Amino acid sequence: MFKSAVVLILFFSNVVIAQTSTGTATETSTTTETSTTSDTSTAVPVESSPTTLDTSTSPSTPTDTTLPPVTPAGTPTRGPEDWRFGVLVNTSAPTFTGFGLMLHGERATFSLQAGNMPPYYRTLIGRAVAYFGNNPHMQGIIEDIFEKNQMLRGDFNYRVGESTGWHIGASFMSLTSSGRVDVDEALSAATGEDYSDLRTVLDALGLEAKIDIDSDFLFTEFYTGYTWVVHDRLYMDFSFGIMKILSTKVDIDTGLDDLEETPPIKQAIDGTEKDLADDITRNGLSPIIAIKAAYLF
Numbered sequence: 001m002f003k004s005a006v007v008l009i010l011f012f013s014n015v016v017i018a019q020t021s022t023g024t025a026t027e028t029s030t031t032t033e034t035s036t037t038s039d040t041s042t043a044v045p046v047e048s049s050p051t052t053l054d055t056s057t058s059p060s061t062p063t064d065t066t067l068p069p070v071t072p073a074g075t076p077t078r079g080p081e082d083w084r085f086g087v088l089v090n091t092s093a094p095t096f097t098g099f100g101l102m103l104h105g106e107r108a109t110f111s112l113q114a115g116n117m118p119p120y121y122r123t124l125i126g127r128a129v130a131y132f133g134n135n136p137h138m139q140g141i142i143e144d145i146f147e148k149n150q151m152l153r154g155d156f157n158y159r160v161g162e163s164t165g166w167h168i169g170a171s172f173m174s175l176t177s178s179g180r181v182d183v184d185e186a187l188s189a190a191t192g193e194d195y196s197d198l199r200t201v202l203d204a205l206g207l208e209a210k211i212d213i214d215s216d217f218l219f220t221e222f223y224t225g226y227t228w229v230v231h232d233r234l235y236m237d238f239s240f241g242i243m244k245i246l247s248t249k250v251d252i253d254t255g256l257d258d259l260e261e262t263p264p265i266k267q268a269i270d271g272t273e274k275d276l277a278d279d280i281t282r283n284g285l286s287p288i289i290a291i292k293a294a295y296l297f
Contacts, residue, residue, distance in 0.1 A: 090113055095243050099114065114150075156169055167239075169223050171223075191275065218246040
């Protein structure tokens, strides 16, 4: 009996211990699950944070750290297509000396100039016309015709380099002139014949042996050359090329209106005007050398 009681007591003790252990394990598991659930619910706000910040600062994304160029204060900024105004002085032997305004671009330059043909240039033009026309009388006539003159010049050139370097160009010039010419010289230049006897007759009659000639000319030049930047805004051009007289208009005034209206005299004057104009236009050809200085604003 005693042994049986002991066995029963031990059996029930094991059952109680087993149940206690199972309850403890269940509580532990429940606690663990609760803790995990609590941790998970706590981590949700962290996981739901915006991901754009992480993406933008990701090492795999390159960041452009290049800074724009800094322009010093007071320095003008100019694009490649900017146009700048300027002033210039120009001499182109043997046709023109003067000054003007210009428009200067990246490669092209336009200018409008005013001036005249200096005395020595008139001599060079006269020599050229006389040489090419094989008529020595033309030199004196040209020098006298251009005695008082004024010119307008339009000029264009294109640079191979952006600001300096070789350039090519063309110019057109309009010249208006007036002068007094010996009548026998004018007739000799136009016809190639000697009219010294006419001069003698006019002197004997006490008549004026000189006539007034008003003229209009159109010149053109084609040239090439080189452009330098001397200092900051100061430019210099050196050019060489060729000049050609495109057209000539000559108007002779003898001062004897009644005499000019007589058919023989009128015919002689008209023929002289035409011959002089044709000779000057046909033989008005010369090489040129030009120097120009320009200042850009």
